[in-house]
Amino acid sequence: MKRKGLLVLMLLFLTGCQEIYSVEDRAIVQILGYDYVDDKEVKGTVGIPHYGEEEKRTVEELNLTVTAQSIKEFTDKIEKESSKPISIGKLTVSLYDRELAENGLDEFLDVLSRDPRIGRNIHLGIVDGEVQEMIEAKYNQNETTARYVNSIIKNNSRRNFPRSNLHWFLYAYYAEGLDGYLPLLKKQNSHIKVTGIALFDKGTFVSTVEEDKVLILKLLKEKVEKGTASLPTEEKTGIEISDSNVKYRINTKGEVPEFNISLTITGFINEIQESSLDKEQTPELANKLEKDFAEYFKENSEELIAQFQENNTDPLGLGNLLKNRRQGFDKEKWEEQYPDVPVNVDVDVKITGIGISL
């Protein structure tokens, strides 16, 4: 009993020895980016929001940049430059420059995946240009770079860009026969733009998907509920996709597995050029547009898949699918087969409306 009492007392009073920092006494890192210096060194930049006094409600961002040989050393060095203890738990965006990504992000991913304080829903991004410059630039009053970049990525992934965050990327990274992709960002004057998708072979950046084909990747990966595409013809007919569905089928009868992708797209026309005004809005027109769009999506998909196979990256997860659906998956054999695996895309477009104008 006496011992128990002593234990309780110790719990009560020894906790006083622990140093506790309340929120306002911490440097909360919200954005973290790395630049390639040379083979041995990286340059890291962090953005720490500094909240203004009560009524003004302004936010300024404090940026610290250090060059270090390892990530561990980097955190030590950053701490030396900060007046408050660094706290990484509120990290929302982590950026890497292109060169670094081409050399492999494995080390960084390991650190991110090991830290329990870091959420799995943070966004990663590849920067076309210098990361330090992007983080340090001032974009908008009252908004930190972290929040700005974060909302750009979030907003776009609701439309034409496929979704991607740390969790998804790590899943692809560790899965067999599946590769991840990240948004590619670029600083243009005083704002940031998402210019495409960076494709990875495991942790290494290998290729990019251009802006106009990003939607195709999204259509092949997930359900699209809001996306726009237009035919590259002179008439510039535009479609707004309201729903899509993608199904993968595997045929393993032959030596090499064959993949059949069937894509169903539902949408309505939101733009037809004036010159086609004389065309009446008939079911025939809708049928023709449906065919045109189906062809457009099919061609682009096949091109994109060919690009994946050429670069030996598998963002669609065909290997993963094969592993999950057929027994006896041989990873080495698959990797040999992959560049030449036949993939057929079958697209079905359904147009539900052509608008209310003439």
Added chain:
Amino acid sequence: MWKRKKKRAREKKQNELKEKSDETLQTLFEALKKSDDFKSYQAGSNRYVVSYLGTLSEPKLINHSILPVLNENVFFTLEEMKNMLPVEDLEITEDPTGVREKIMKGYIAIQLKESDKNVLLIPAVTVEGRQVSIPEVEFSVVGPKEAFVESLDKNMSLMRKRLTLPQFTMKEVSVGKITKTRIGVVYIDGIADPDNVNTVLQRLDAIEYDQIIDSSFITQMIADNSTSPFPQLLDSERPDRVVEVLVEGKIAIVVDGSPHVLTCPTTIVEFFSSSDDYFLPWPLASVFRLVRLFAVFFSVLSTSLYVAILTYHHEMIPEELMSTIVSSRADIPFPPILEVVILELTIELLREAGARLPTKIGQTIGIVGGIVIGTAAVEAGLTSNVLLIIVALAALASFTTPVYQIGNTIRLIRFPFLLGAQMWGLVGVSMIMVFYIGHLIKLKSIGRPFFAPLYPLRFRDLRDAFIRLPFNTQSERPLQTRPVDPIRFNRKRASEKRDVDE
């Protein structure tokens, strides 16, 4: 030396006690005569001795019914007198203890001669008491507006008029060495479990105390765990509410001199159900009940979560709130825990001050405290805006409980949570939560589980716990009370539709 003195004192006391036990009428009247409100005089043609306590007996009865009879007739025995007096419930006794008890209640004692051993006792009790008024603690907008008063008899009549049933039974016991307070154990014979009745009667018998001033004394004395912060008997000042639970098979304890009636066995959820819940349509009642439950959780946990999150888990603060919290905290010289303790104590001070002051001044105090101190504290940079809102809401939420007793419990139990939050963050909060839930699971109300519809899980009782289902589904009495007759009504007939005119 002083030991012997003590011994002598003890002997003296014992002698006194002995004298009391062999009390005669003579000694009784002598003892009573020391008091100035005791009246004893000779009246009537034959100079009968009339004695009573002037402050307890009805003067009208003496003047109009008793003295005229005594003056006009000549009696040779008390028996004759008894037959002539136009008063009911007369009694002739020789027992001095009986006489003492009756006189102390306001009976009039008449002897033929002063040394006579036979005494005629005439009930002429008049007790000054409050009129039945509207409930103040458990106020409800709709529904009956009667509240119990300080008299056991009046309270019984308030209940009996709602429950005209011969099986409605009251067992009276008197508790308290000195006060001899009358306590009624009320139940419906044939519904209430006799085991429960026996438990209550046994526990009441076992009470060793000199005075019972209020029913809350009984709550504490017969509780299964008297060190628990949770009240294990529900107290109510509404006769309608008590009758309602009596019909469910519960037992009520009415204490003379207390306007609150206790009911048992009770469960934790019963403390959050108000009588309003039964006056409103069931969907509304259910939602309001859930709101009340949420309010309790909010009140208990909000400040400790504030402390835990700000000191340990700032990752949990949403990005949008970050600037609000950080900039309002920036100037505060205290860590979150001190900030919270200061504000909580302020609120507690206001509450205590408000509760001790008369209603009108109490309101002023509330305004002074709430507005002036709150704003001033924020302006002076002692507390943050965000916390002020949280603490004020938490205090408000704790007032939503319909039963006053549990409100006090909620006031107290949040402080351990604060301690846990400061020491171990959210882990600490959950540790304290586990401790409380463990305690609640162990707790009993006169031998029946206090945490009942949840543990042990009783689906049947859940129909009137967190939500209140419509009346036609409540065809069974709660399992909690182990009623002798568990069926309230025929469910089939209750759900029949009889709206076709033929």
